Amino acid sequence: MKSYDVLLVEDDRAVQEAAFRILRGEGLSVDRTEEVGDAVAKMRNAEHRIVLSDLMLPGFSGFDLLDRVANDRPHVPVVLITGYATIENALHSFERGAFDFLPKPFDVAELLGVVRRALRADELHSWTALAPAPAIGPRGEPLRFLGQHAWAAVAGGRAVFGVAEAFAGLLGEIRELRVHGLGEMVTQGLAFAEIATTDDAIHRVWAPLSGTVVENNSELRANPDLLNSAPFSSGWLARVVPAALEEQLDALTLRAESRARTTRSNGGKERRWSF
Amino acid sequence: MKIRIIHRVLAAVVAVSVLVLSVSAWLSSRAQDAALSERVERHALLLSETIKNSMRHAMLLDEREMVQRTVEAIGAQRGLDQLRVVSKDGTVVFSPDATLVGSHVDLRSETCSVCHAGRDPAVELPNERRIRQFVDATGTRRLGVITPIENEPSCSQAACHAHAPGQRVLGVLDVAVSLADVDREVASSRSFTIGLSLAAIAAISALLWAIFHRLVGRPVGRLLAATRAVAAGDLSYRLPVRRTDELSQLAASFNEMTVHLAEARHQVYQSNKLASLGRLAAGIAHEINNPLTGVLTYSSFLLKRAADGETRQDLETIVHETKRCREIVRGLLDFARQVPPKKSPTDVNQVIARALDIVDNQLKVQNIQVTRSLREDLPRIHADPNQLQQVLVNLLVNAADAFVDGNRQIFLSSELVPGASGQRIEVKVIDNGCGIAEQNLGKVFEPFFTTKDRKGTGLGLAVVWGIVSEHGGTIEVDSKVGRGTTFTVRLPVDGGGTAVRSEP
Numbered sequence: 001m002k003s004y005d006v007l008l009v010e011d012d013r014a015v016q017e018a019a020f021r022i023l024r025g026e027g028l029s030v031d032r033t034e035e036v037g038d039a040v041a042k043m044r045n046a047e048h049r050i051v052l053s054d055l056m057l058p059g060f061s062g063f064d065l066l067d068r069v070a071n072d073r074p075h076v077p078v079v080l081i082t083g084y085a086t087i088e089n090a091l092h093s094f095e096r097g098a099f100d101f102l103p104k105p106f107d108v109a110e111l112l113g114v115v116r117r118a119l120r121a122d123e124l125h126s127w128t129a130l131a132p133a134p135a136i137g138p139r140g141e142p143l144r145f146l147g148q149h150a151w152a153a154v155a156g157g158r159a160v161f162g163v164a165e166a167f168a169g170l171l172g173e174i175r176e177l178r179v180h181g182l183g184e185m186v187t188q189g190l191a192f193a194e195i196a197t198t199d200d201a202i203h204r205v206w207a208p209l210s211g212t213v214v215e216n217n218s219e220l221r222a223n224p225d226l227l228n229s230a231p232f233s234s235g236w237l238a239r240v241v242p243a244a245l246e247e248q249l250d251a252l253t254l255r256a257e258s259r260a261r262t263t264r265s266n267g268g269k270e271r272r273w274s275f
Numbered sequence: 276m277k278i279r280i281i282h283r284v285l286a287a288v289v290a291v292s293v294l295v296l297s298v299s300a301w302l303s304s305r306a307q308d309a310a311l312s313e314r315v316e317r318h319a320l321l322l323s324e325t326i327k328n329s330m331r332h333a334m335l336l337d338e339r340e341m342v343q344r345t346v347e348a349i350g351a352q353r354g355l356d357q358l359r360v361v362s363k364d365g366t367v368v369f370s371p372d373a374t375l376v377g378s379h380v381d382l383r384s385e386t387c388s389v390c391h392a393g394r395d396p397a398v399e400l401p402n403e404r405r406i407r408q409f410v411d412a413t414g415t416r417r418l419g420v421i422t423p424i425e426n427e428p429s430c431s432q433a434a435c436h437a438h439a440p441g442q443r444v445l446g447v448l449d450v451a452v453s454l455a456d457v458d459r460e461v462a463s464s465r466s467f468t469i470g471l472s473l474a475a476i477a478a479i480s481a482l483l484w485a486i487f488h489r490l491v492g493r494p495v496g497r498l499l500a501a502t503r504a505v506a507a508g509d510l511s512y513r514l515p516v517r518r519t520d521e522l523s524q525l526a527a528s529f530n531e532m533t534v535h536l537a538e539a540r541h542q543v544y545q546s547n548k549l550a551s552l553g554r555l556a557a558g559i560a561h562e563i564n565n566p567l568t569g570v571l572t573y574s575s576f577l578l579k580r581a582a583d584g585e586t587r588q589d590l591e592t593i594v595h596e597t598k599r600c601r602e603i604v605r606g607l608l609d610f611a612r613q614v615p616p617k618k619s620p621t622d623v624n625q626v627i628a629r630a631l632d633i634v635d636n637q638l639k640v641q642n643i644q645v646t647r648s649l650r651e652d653l654p655r656i657h658a659d660p661n662q663l664q665q666v667l668v669n670l671l672v673n674a675a676d677a678f679v680d681g682n683r684q685i686f687l688s689s690e691l692v693p694g695a696s697g698q699r700i701e702v703k704v705i706d707n708g709c710g711i712a713e714q715n716l717g718k719v720f721e722p723f724f725t726t727k728d729r730k731g732t733g734l735g736l737a738v739v740w741g742i743v744s745e746h747g748g749t750i751e752v753d754s755k756v757g758r759g760t761t762f763t764v765r766l767p768v769d770g771g772g773t774a775v776r777s778e779p
Contacts, residue, residue, distance in 0.1 A: 012565045012568070012569070014565070014566070014568075014569035014573075015565060015568045015569055015572065018568075018569060018572035018573050018576060019572060021576065022572060022576050025576070025579075025580070083561065083564055083565070104564040104565065104567070104568040105564055105567035105568035105570070105571040105572075105597070105600075105601050106568065106571065106572065107571045107572065107574075107575035107594065107597075107598070108572060108575035108576050108578075108579050109575065111572065181637075182634070182636045182637040182640075183633060183634045183636075183637045183668060183671075183672050183675075185665070185668075187609065190605075190609075200579070212633045212664075212665070212668055214632070214633050214636065215636070241629070241632075241633050241664075243661040243662075243664070243665065244617070244661055247617075
């Protein structure tokens with residue numbers, strides 16, 4: 001059975017061609033198509049390490065493909081390319097088990113960032129079976145997760161943000177860390193931090209909650225690799241005053257629920273391909 | 276047909292005046308009539324008595340010729356219509372008209388029936404029965420007086436022996452005077468009264484019209500013109516307010532209403548502008564993202580592979596500019612995503628404190644001194660505390676960005692101020708920074724307007740504007756280049772607001 005690094009599903013020919021050439025330029029093998037039905041057929045006939053799919057496609061959407069993969073091949077990381085990066089799209093892709101999402105328009109570094117992390121997750125055989133994150137934060141408050149992407153610990157009217165399994169240990173060597181500064185507004189589902197790595201990639205972190213930044217982690221600034229080594233404690237990114245806590249908490253999951261999902265996912269892994 | 280208020284008022288006043296004056300004229304003319312009648316009666320009685328007395332002596336001497344001459348002389352007087360002496364059997368004994376002497380009077384006639392109504396003639400008559408009024412054949416009103424001539428001892432003892440001593444009444448003196456003069460006088464007095472009343476009514480009406488026109492007609496006319504002007508869209512129309520009466524209060528209140536109408540219209544205009552901008556933004560973002568992705572991926576891909584040199588610089592420019600496009604689209608989306616406020620009872624001072632808490636570090640780093648002057652006991656308002664906090668954080672960050680060097684100060688105040696539709700909470704954020712050029716003052720709340728080239732999307736104040744207007748409030752900016760800027764936010768206080776002590 002033929003095997004590819006990436007299955008690229010994108011109906012916009014210019015974007016598909018550009019992404020194809022960029023990924024091929026990185027020495028990756030890329031299988032590509034323009035619609036979900038064909039993608040499912042390709043996955044039946046070949047193995048793909050990761051799926052990179054547009055959300056808005058003719059006929060079945062990227063969500064349909066995501067559901068299919070999450071059900072049949074849960075260890076395959078799916079990255080969704082969103083047409084307009086609305087919060088709803090971002091949150092839904094995490095709720096449905098996406099590895100990450102990539103808002104258009106993106107540049108080479110941003111594309112490579114998320115693709116490399118997804119491939120590294122695949123190298124670890126199953127990204128859903130990564131070392132489980134703790135359910136409790138450093139100060140005893142429960143961690144609330146935005147998929148496997150980021151976490152927030154809420155206590156005393158403040159929330160601490162950090163990155164979760166989709167970053168931890170997958171980033172590579174960090175060159176530069178940019179986090180929203182004091183007084184800056186952050187919006188749930190939009191980038192509040194950018195991590196540039198030495199492999200010319202950029203990794204963006206979406207805020208788990210909306211609010212205003214009141215503190216950055218000076219320890220992390222001095223030692224950015226804490227993101228890889230201690231993402232759930234000293235590697236936190238920002239302290240935020242949440243702006244709409246009550247209604248936004250729904251989008252986040254506590255780890256007890258998440259573990260149940262992981263178990264189910266692992267269970268799925270046992271099954272053979274049903275494509 | 277339009278019936279003006281003044282016409283209604285005048286009609287009512289005329290009706291009331293006519294009624295009052297008619298009644299009073301009628302009463303006064305009755306009183307006058309009574310007085311006149313009494314005078315005439317007294318005059319007639321006196322006259323009658325005088326005639327009788329002047330005849331007495333001649334009669335005692337039985338000098339009939341003399342009596343007849345006296346009667347003729349008196350009868351020639353003007354106004355004395357009738358004068359006759361009638362004996363008790365009805366024979367006219369004396370009369371100025373000699374031809375009538377000796378003629379008989381019907382004892383059953385109206386004149387005689389006063390005494391001769393019964394079988395035996397009455398011998399004594401009270402004064403009021405002696406007098407009678409009647410209308411003669413020519414239609415002239417007359418007053419008749421009958422004076423009985425009584426027997427006296429000297430009559431029966433007189434030499435002529437004309438009257439027997441047993442008789443009580445010898446005859447009567449019948450005098451009638453014309454009432455024509457009196458009636459003329461009464462009629463003239465009545466028409467004078469009516470004329471006077473009509474003149475009074477006319478004068479009152481004219482005066483009332485003038486007063487009404489000045490106090491009501493003209494102000495109402497001005498109000499009418501003002502409402503028409505406002506209805507036609509001229510919201511800058513203002514009425515003069517000179518007095519303190521109700522109509523002037525109405526004018527003042529009208530002015531106030533127009534001011535608020537103008538404000539509301541401006542706010543609606545802005546809201547509509549922002550709402551359609553939001554829809555447009557979402558549409559653009561949707562359409563532009565794919566081509567932008569193509570440009571960004573290809574250009575960044577080329578840049579990645581390009582050797583150093585001019586081409587690389589050009590590609591860097593393309594990538595950079597494309598990313599700027601991306602930021603603009605993102606800003607538009609952020610802006611279009613503004614959610615409606617979730618309102619709850621909110622302590623504005625607490626919101627201020629929290630906002631200051633958030634920017635505290637940044638302000639310290641920039642060496643900015645903040646002075647607060649918060650009014651205690653502010654009523655809670657119905658508002659979204661998070662959105663209000665965002666307003667204040669944006670204003671504070673905006674103020675912090677306005678400093679170039681030197682003495683950096685931000686003054687923050689909250690106050691309760693009266694407004695047209697109830698009290699308002701007024702929050703001011705004042706900085707002594709670089710200020711805003713006058714030509715830019717009108718644009719600061721417009722989306723994408725920014726003077727901060729390096730940073731900012733130009734949406735901060737547009738977001739502030741949107742939040743404040745969603746709360747039914749207003750925001751104003753006042754600035755002088757080199758002196759500083761003042762942002763004034765006013766938020767309405769709800770009717771049911773309760774005072775709370777603000778926390779420090």
